[in-house]
Amino acid sequence: MSENKKVRVRFAPSPTGALHLGGVRTALFNYLFAKHNGGDFLLRIEDTDQTRYVEGAEEYIINSLKWCGLIVDEGVGAGGSFGPYRQSERKDIYRQYAIDLVASDNAYYAFDSAAELDVLRSKCESKGETFIYNASTRKNLNNSLTKSKEATQALIDEGVPYVIRFKMRDNEEVILNDIIRGEVHFNTSTLDDKVLFKSDGMPTYHLANVVDDHLMKISHVIRGEEWLPSLPLHYLLYRSFGWLDTMPQFAHLPLILKPVGNGKLSKRDGNKMGFPVFPLEFTDPATGETWHGYREDGYFPEAFINMLALLGWNAGDDKEIYSLDELCEAFTLERVTKSGSKFDPEKAKWFNHKYLVAKSDIELASLLKELLLKRDITFDNAKLEKICSLMKERANFIADILDNGLFFFQAPTKYEEKDVKKHWKDNSSAILTELYHILENITDFSATSTEQIVSEWINSKGLSFGKVMNPFRVAIVGAAKGPHLFDITEVIGKNETLSRLKRAIEVIK
RNA sequence: GGUCCGUUCGUAUAGGGGUUAGUACACAAGAUUUUCAUUCUUGUAACACGAGUUCGAUUCUCGUACGGACUACCA
Numbered sequence: 001m002s003e004n005k006k007v008r009v010r011f012a013p014s015p016t017g018a019l020h021l022g023g024v025r026t027a028l029f030n031y032l033f034a035k036h037n038g039g040d041f042l043l044r045i046e047d048t049d050q051t052r053y054v055e056g057a058e059e060y061i062i063n064s065l066k067w068c069g070l071i072v073d074e075g076v077g078a079g080g081s082f083g084p085y086r087q088s089e090r091k092d093i094y095r096q097y098a099i100d101l102v103a104s105d106n107a108y109y110a111f112d113s114a115a116e117l118d119v120l121r122s123k124c125e126s127k128g129e130t131f132i133y134n135a136s137t138r139k140n141l142n143n144s145l146t147k148s149k150e151a152t153q154a155l156i157d158e159g160v161p162y163v164i165r166f167k168m169r170d171n172e173e174v175i176l177n178d179i180i181r182g183e184v185h186f187n188t189s190t191l192d193d194k195v196l197f198k199s200d201g202m203p204t205y206h207l208a209n210v211v212d213d214h215l216m217k218i219s220h221v222i223r224g225e226e227w228l229p230s231l232p233l234h235y236l237l238y239r240s241f242g243w244l245d246t247m248p249q250f251a252h253l254p255l256i257l258k259p260v261g262n263g264k265l266s267k268r269d270g271n272k273m274g275f276p277v278f279p280l281e282f283t284d285p286a287t288g289e290t291w292h293g294y295r296e297d298g299y300f301p302e303a304f305i306n307m308l309a310l311l312g313w314n315a316g317d318d319k320e321i322y323s324l325d326e327l328c329e330a331f332t333l334e335r336v337t338k339s340g341s342k343f344d345p346e347k348a349k350w351f352n353h354k355y356l357v358a359k360s361d362i363e364l365a366s367l368l369k370e371l372l373l374k375r376d377i378t379f380d381n382a383k384l385e386k387i388c389s390l391m392k393e394r395a396n397f398i399a400d401i402l403d404n405g406l407f408f409f410q411a412p413t414k415y416e417e418k419d420v421k422k423h424w425k426d427n428s429s430a431i432l433t434e435l436y437h438i439l440e441n442i443t444d445f446s447a448t449s450t451e452q453i454v455s456e457w458i459n460s461k462g463l464s465f466g467k468v469m470n471p472f473r474v475a476i477v478g479a480a481k482g483p484h485l486f487d488i489t490e491v492i493g494k495n496e497t498l499s500r501l502k503r504a505i506e507v508i509k
Numbered sequence: 510g511g512u513c514c515g516u517u518c519g520u521a522u523a524g525g526g527g528u529u530a531g532u533a534c535a536c537a538a539g540a541u542u543u544u545c546a547u548u549c550u551u552g553u554a555a556c557a558c559g560a561g562u563u564c565g566a567u568u569c570u571c572g573u574a575c576g577g578a579c580u581a582c583c584a
């Protein structure tokens with residue numbers, strides 16, 4: 001393992017569907033690690049399984065990274081001098097490496113059909129055992145180790161389908177180092193002779209991954225914990241190829257788990273539990289099923305990334321709000337947690353709230369405007385900033401500003417029953433009628449001015465504030481909610497205030 | 510079943526041989542307020558269990574339990 005070579009990491013997803021939370025976090029941690037160390041972040045598409053290919057998935061991955069602000073330095077969509085970066089386009093590269101491994105006695109041809117192996121597996125299973133294709137069984141199976149060189153070649157020449165399997169050593173202790181987990185121990189006897197090269201002419205993940213990481217001079221492999229069990233195989237492949245001196249260092253990330261119950265987060269959980277598992281909305285082209293995306297649900301990419309970064313990593317202090325630049329600065333793999341973390345959708349909302357509040361009213365106003373346009377609600381452009389400043393403290397999303405502040409744009413069409421019951425007393429109509437006349441004569445309808453005049457009137461009449469303000473609010477808002485009432489009347493203006501008041505006096509009885 | 514990994518409040522985590530075990534989210538209470546919120550204050554709540562090492566263990570070691578991943582010609 002060389003220590004001083006340039007940091008080059010890759011995010012290598014399979015285009016089998018949308019990228020979910022776990023995948024985005026893996027990409028993020030790769031990116032942060034690269035940038036922290038002044039290295040490159042590559043995107044490689046691992047599409048060696050043609051049967052699982054999903055139309056649009058690659059584009060989705062690229063768009064997701066883009067939305068998150070993770071800039072790809074090299075790879076699919078970005079170019080580079082180690083391409084192509086799509087494994088299907090590198091198809092011709094892999095066969096020779098597999099054959100080299102056969103030549104060095106580290107691999108062999110196997111002619112067993114999938115059906116034959118299935119039979120063997122179920123036979124073992126019925127006896128409560130596990131079939132394993134390795135040193136203990138390979139000598140009784142249909143492969144080049146049990147045939148003469150000529151017989152093997154004859155089968156290949158005949159076009160009999162074959163795979164190339166790794167020849168796993170028997171009973172060797174392998175101790176490997178993982179940046180996050182430390183030493184990890186394995187015994188090769190428990191491992192099997194993994195298929196490296198499939199009968200369809202494509203490599204499996206294991207071969208393609210190792211060959212590409214080597215060829216692309218990858219310095220660190222940062223991937224999900226589900227790959228930890230195949231780490232010894234990958235190590236043995238590097239060794240068999242004679243690439244140990246340039247083998248990347250490994251870091252296996254903990255999994256992201258379901259918010260409730262057990263198991264790792266799956267794409268089904270999102271729609272079921274009411275939160276997105278995908279960065280962008282995604283429609284499965286095969287089933288037509290659609291999944292929510294963080295973007296469409298109103299999350300800011302910075303908040304999304306910030307939330308994800310803190311899921312399984314922290315700098316060792318109490319800091320929680322980080323810009324992407326700050327994350328790059330602070331991130332180290334050593335401080336990644338070892339255990340899987342349950343995803344908390346509530347905390348995700350809180351992160352968004354923090355970013356919402358931190359944004360300027362001008363920026364929020366323009367976002368609110370988009371939403372108003374989309375929902376076809378008429379509005380006064382000049383008032384948007386004020387509305388945002390009044391509402392943002394109590395909002396997690398831009399949509400909350402609108403949903404909780406609809407009264408800024410539309411007069412109430414109905415009055416919340418329980419609030420009416422609580423606040424609208426027998427004399428409320430009479431009081432509000434008097435208030436109506438007071439307001440009618442106010443020329444400066446700013447919050448401070450209105451408040452002062454109304455307060456003086458209340459005091460001079462010896463009324464209590466609650467007796468006046470509560471029904472007043474119900475009349476203006478339609479319910480007992482919203483920000484400071486005189487701020488609302490200032491925004492909606494005198495005419496609207498009076499007309500709402502009038503209507504309430506007539507309607508509520 | 511086998512192999513590997515993991516285990517601090519409900520959740521995310523800090524900490525680390527001697528601490529009142531810290532923080533954030535969530536939750537609850539109180540204060541403030543003309544309402545709902547906001548804000549502020551306070552509170553509830555955790556070292557999975559059992560041995561060992563040690564003067565002392567939540568922290569180190571080993572077991573157990575539990576959880577997870579893997580166990581395909583999928584990645």
